[in-house]
Amino acid sequence: MHVLHTFANNDSVPYLSWFAERAKSEGGIQYSFLLLYPKPPAMMEEMQALGFDCTWIPYNDKHRKSGMLRALPLLWWHMRRIRPDIVHCNLFDDSLPGVIAAWLAGIKVRVTTKQDAGYHWMHAQKWVRMDRLISMLSTHVIAISGENRRFLIDKEGTPPDKITLVHNGIPPERFTAQDPATMEGLAQRFGTKARFPVIGTVARLIEWKGHRHLVDAARLIVRKHPKALFLFCGTGALEAPLKALVHDEGLEDHILFTGWVDRSEMASFYGILDIYMHAAILEPFGLVYAEAMMNRIPVVSTPTGAALDAIQDGYNGILVAERSGEALADGVHRLLQGDPGAMGKAGETTALEMFNFNVMWRGTVGLYQNALQQRS
Incomplete structure (x- = not known):
């Protein structure tokens, strides 16, 4: 199973590190990472040391629209190059160009975790339609709490059968x-x-x-x-x-x-x-x-x-x-x-x-396995 993660605006992401460490120790999952950040993020060396492909795509969230437009073709090109079984997007700034790129690249399983659901609804309504587009182009959406799930259904119009509840977890x-x-x-x-x-x-x-x-x-x-x-x-x-x-x-x-x-x-x-x-x-x-x-x-x-x-x-x-x-x-x-x-x-x-990381790991991997079985 080859999973490609996209992530934006972070120099390091602890739970991606934990996922990579677990995959390295247990086997069964090959990870690749496309990271949107103004400079090469610190986590690149860590992921590469674990044997996983990690690519930096220049992106500055202070220029959100133009940054996404520049990132989109690069994301598409790398997805075509890597050909993962699954693309998993995480934050809005990587999810919007990421899920579009995955759809254009013909990736059959497109997972989005809605880590920041609700922010646009409260503070930037003009972006809500883009939140809805992300859900529409995703084949599977991870809600990280019950309230998060209800918000996705009631406010963003995400079909309930697309949503899987997987709480965030920590070791x-x-x-x-x-x-x-x-x-x-x-x-x-x-x-x-x-x-x-x-x-x-x-x-x-x-x-x-x-x-x-x-x-x-x-x-x-x-x-x-x-x-x-x-x-x-x-x-x-x-x-x-x-x-x-x-x-x-x-x-x-x-x-x-x-x-x-x-x-x-x-x-x-x-x-x-x-x-x-x-x-x-x-x-x-x-x-x-x-x-x-x-x-x-x-x-x-x-x-x-x-x-x-x-x-x-x-x-x-x-x-x-x-x-x-x-x-x-x-x-x-x-x-x-x-x-x-x-x-x-x-x-x-x-x-x-x-909220144990082990529970988050099992829930996420279980979603991947079920999604691939449905597509086979």
Whole structure:
């Protein structure tokens, strides 16, 4: 089985690396990669070292339309050269030219994972018809959460029989390796000692991640928990407005903007939290849910993405009824009135069952096998 992946706008993609490593160790799948990026991406050497063909196609997402038009014939040419059994596209910027090129090249199985479904619907309606074209030209579409699947059917008009649900997954051993020395360093760096509860969120500081609601929730939570500390991990366009809002609300002693924590320290970052809180309006998946839950950190979230699929409210996490500070604060209060430790443990069990990379691997390979059987 020869699978060609396209991917855009990323220097490295962890789950593609995990797929390549698994294919190398188990055999049975030959991978090729066409990578759209302004410069040769770092992952090229890694894939080539594993024995897989990896080709760079120059692409700059700041010039999206012209970049796609230039990439399209190159994608088509390489697909004709490689002649894979399956083309698998991943993000919008590679999926649109990629699935068109695969269709023109006569590739019979064209798979698209809808990693970024919903973004255009909320922020750039003119591109929604292109999302629909991608689904139309794909023979198989992977939804990464139940909400993602419903969105594809209801908003993009994707036929249900084209869609397979395969949750994103992570290797637990790589994301739960908490280091006591690193945790101590992070606790000192962020001043978490003698603070309770320590509530964290990991997300870009952009509108649809809902940080304004988190600030509003913090305002209510500190009334009952005056030593509460909120760690906003991430950067983004809303950093300055959010800092101004925190100042206006008098919450500067309670909300800390940490910037991005190094990926190697993330398990330890989760380890210094008492609660993970997330307020996104539409999360296609949200790997942060899987990461927090696998680290036994109880989650309070709006009902979206992986949280909506995994969390049974009050058992292995808290789902709030609406996207508001009041609802999130109430969720935190409900959590603390119960048994947060038991809820965190139950969340860990659920995440290990649902969001383990092994489950993602089996689901994806199973889709490939079924698709090829249908075409034979």
